[in-house]
Amino acid sequence: MESDVKLTKEEEVELERQWQILKRGAVEIIPEEEFRTKLAKAIKEKKPLKAKLGLDPSAPDIHIGHTVPLQKLRQFQDLGHLVQLVIGDFTGQIGDPSGKSETRKQLTPAEVKANAETYLNQLFKVLDKEKTEVHFNSTWLAPLNFAEVVNLSAKMTVARMLERDDFEKRYKANLPISIHEFFYPLMQGYDSVALHSDVELGGTDQKFNLLMGRHLQKEYGQVQQAVLMLPLIEGLDGVQKMSKSLGNYIGIDEEPNEIYGKSMSIPDQLMSKYFKLVTDLPHQEVTEMVEGLENNTIHPRDAKMKMAFTLVKMYHGELAAIEAEKHFRTVFQQRELPEDIPQIELAADGFADGKVWIVKLLVDLGLVASNGEGRRMVQQGAVKINGEKLENADAEITLENELIIQVGKRKFAKIILK
Numbered sequence: 093m094e095s096d097v098k099l100t101k102e103e104e105v106e107l108e109r110q111w112q113i114l115k116r117g118a119v120e121i122i123p124e125e126e127f128r129t130k131l132a133k134a135i136k137e138k139k140p141l142k143a144k145l146g147l148d149p150s151a152p153d154i155h156i157g158h159t160v161p162l163q164k165l166r167q168f169q170d171l172g173h174l175v176q177l178v179i180g181d182f183t184g185q186i187g188d189p190s191g192k193s194e195t196r197k198q199l200t201p202a203e204v205k206a207n208a209e210t211y212l213n214q215l216f217k218v219l220d221k222e223k224t225e226v227h228f229n230s231t232w233l234a235p236l237n238f239a240e241v242v243n244l245s246a247k248m249t250v251a252r253m254l255e256r257d258d259f260e261k262r263y264k265a266n267l268p269i270s271i272h273e274f275f276y277p278l279m280q281g282y283d284s285v286a287l288h289s290d291v292e293l294g295g296t297d298q299k300f301n302l303l304m305g306r307h308l309q310k311e312y313g314q315v316q317q318a319v320l321m322l323p324l325i326e327g328l329d330g331v332q333k334m335s336k337s338l339g340n341y342i343g344i345d346e347e348p349n350e351i352y353g354k355s356m357s358i359p360d361q362l363m364s365k366y367f368k369l370v371t372d373l374p375h376q377e378v379t380e381m382v383e384g385l386e387n388n389t390i391h392p393r394d395a396k397m398k399m400a401f402t403l404v405k406m407y408h409g410e411l412a413a414i415e416a417e418k419h420f421r422t423v424f425q426q427r428e429l430p431e432d433i434p435q436i437e438l439a440a441d442g443f444a445d446g447k448v449w450i451v452k453l454l455v456d457l458g459l460v461a462s463n464g465e466g467r468r469m470v471q472q473g474a475v476k477i478n479g480e481k482l483e484n485a486d487a488e489i490t491l492e493n494e495l496i497i498q499v500g501k502r503k504f505a506k507i508i509l510k
Contacts, residue, residue, distance in 0.1 A: 097132040107132050110171050113375050117164070117368040119296050120321045122303070127318035130290055140173040144289035144305075144317070146229070146280055147215075148180035149207035154214045155341040156370045156403065157334030160322050161293045162218040163370060169223040176287050177215065179208050182230040183279050214344060217407055218372075232286040233279055244278055247311045248304075253277075256300045277301045281308040284317050291318045325369060330359035348404045352416035353502040355400035356424075360392040363399065371402045424501060433496065433504040440491060440509040447488045450475065457507075459499040474500045 099107060110131055121127050134141045145161050165175045184204045212226065236244070253274050254260055262269050281304030284292055288309075294302045302319045309316045324333050327340025334341045342354045358366055364382045367373065373381070381398065384390030397417065405413035423430050436457055440446060448456075451466035454475065460466040469475050470485040476498040477489060489495075495507040 097129060097136050099132060099136060103132075103135050106135050110135070113167055113171065114164070114320070116375065116378070117160075117322060117365075118320050119323050120299075120319075122306075122319040122321070126316075127291060127320070130318055134173070134290075141168065141290040142174050142176050142287065143168040144176040144178060144284060144287060144292045145294070146178040146180055146183075146283055146292075147211060148184040149204055149211045153336065153343060153345060154211065155334055155336060155343045157325050157327070157341065159218055159344065160325060160369045161295070162215065163372065164293055164320070164322060166218055166220065166372065169220045175219060175224045176227060176289055177219070177224050178227050178229050178283050178287070179211065180280075180283075181205065181208055181228045182233040183276060184208075217344060227283075227287065229279070229283050229286075233282065241275075244282060244308075245275070247308060248274075248278060250274075277304045278308070281305040285309055285312050285314060288314060289317045290315075291320055293320050293322065295324050296321050297324060322369070323365070325365060326359075326362060328354060328357050328359070330362060342403065344407045348408045348412040348416040349419050350502055351404050351407065352400040352413075352420050353424075355403055356396050356420065358396060358399065363392060363395050366399060367395075371399065372406055373402060429496065430504060433506045435506045435508050437508045437510050438491065443491060446491050448491060450482060450487045450489050451485060453489055453497065454499060457497060457505045459497065459503050459505055469499055 107128070111128060114131070115121065130141060133139075143165060145165055165177075169175055181201075181204050184207075208228075216224075254263055256277075259269055259273075261267075277300060280301045283289075284305030285308050289305065292302050292305050299319075299321060302321065306316045306319065326332065327334035327338060328342070329338070329340045332338050332340060336343070342351055344351075346354075364385050367378050367381050371378065381390065381395060385392065385395055397420075400420070401413045401417055404416045408416075419430055419432075438456075450470060451460075451463050454460045454466040454469070455463060460469060467485040470482055470487075473481050473483050475482045478496050479498075491507060491509060493507070493509045497505045497507065
């Protein structure tokens with residue numbers, strides 16, 4: 093236990109400092125006292141903890157919901173600890189069944205490789221590359237022979253596997269569960285065995301998989317890792333988990349003005365959670381922001397502008413953040429048009445009578461992705477022509493030089509006829 097690690101007063105102060113930072117935002121630490129002991133021992137022996145995060149590159153793009161464990165890992169790095177980043181190029185070919193009501197589509201090696209390359213470029217926008225070990229779990233999983241796989245599978249019972257909520261529901265509903273899906277948590281747990289990890293991070297939906305690492309380390313005679321679980325954050329709708337498919341996300345590769353504008357749409361009740369989980373602000377500053385929001389000494393609008401500036405600065409730099417804030421103040425606070433509206437050239441003779449269906453125009457200008465989205469935006473009153481709101485999705489627009497089209501609060505285009 094921690095009491096067995098004799099610390100000096102300075103070391104005790106450092107332990108408490110690191111403990112307060114690392115537990116911030118965590119939903120659960122298993123076991124909590126064991127993790128404190130590991131931390132105390134690391135400080136005493138000046139030997140960094142090995143903090144592991146496994147990522148299956150099932151999609152190529154990262155939004156700020158994905159950065160929650162990455163921000164926590166960065167805190168580990170800033171405190172002098174080592175990050176073990178495991179890219180699941182092998183497990184990704186199976187797919188994590190967590191929370192799934194059906195067998196997940198298996199990715200091809202080429203898909204996994206392409207996604208992993210994009211992932212790494214984005215991950216190092218948060219993590220310190222010099223303090224990160226990058227591992228591909230095919231390194232130790234692919235060479236396992238069949239006897240070793242059988243030995244691994246013998247360390248877990250079917251009954252225990254069926255305790256998992258998703259497996260249990262599918263089993264009771266007589267839905268198929270493929271044998272290979274049982275191997276996913278075994279392989280994720282074996283990653284911790286291969287790396288002798290001290291602590292593993294993950295979302296609350298990963299609890300079974302994270303605890304598997306502890307179980308297998310014990311089975312293989314190793315010191316068991318601690319588990320630090322972080323919440324899944326709600327998206328801009330304030331209800332559903334942040335997801336690109338739901339459109340309630342802030343992507344870290346989006347344009348600065350888009351990140352800034354979306355950040356201003358974060359629901360008031362989520363601001364404290366976002367400050368704790370997705371920003372790189374110092375611990376004390378986060379504490380002050382959260383306390384200010386809770387006791388109403390900081391206006392939510394001011395907090396959102398701080399959040400917006402911080403996120404743009406994190407992913408595009410301070411200059412981009414300054415420009416994005418200026419853009420926001422100009423367009424939204426002063427109700428003026430931005431200075432840098434994209435100009436798009438259109439051939440006037442390409443349209444009958446110089447007119448075009450508004451929805452087609454929105455698609456051609458790249459302001460919406462599809463006719464369906466364009467129609468919805470018009471019907472919702474989100475489309476303006478030279479500042480005038482348009483609500484008839486069947487309207488035809490007479491093209492004019494320097495006609496300004498606006499969709500929502502952040503998308504503009506100026507038509508230049510040629």
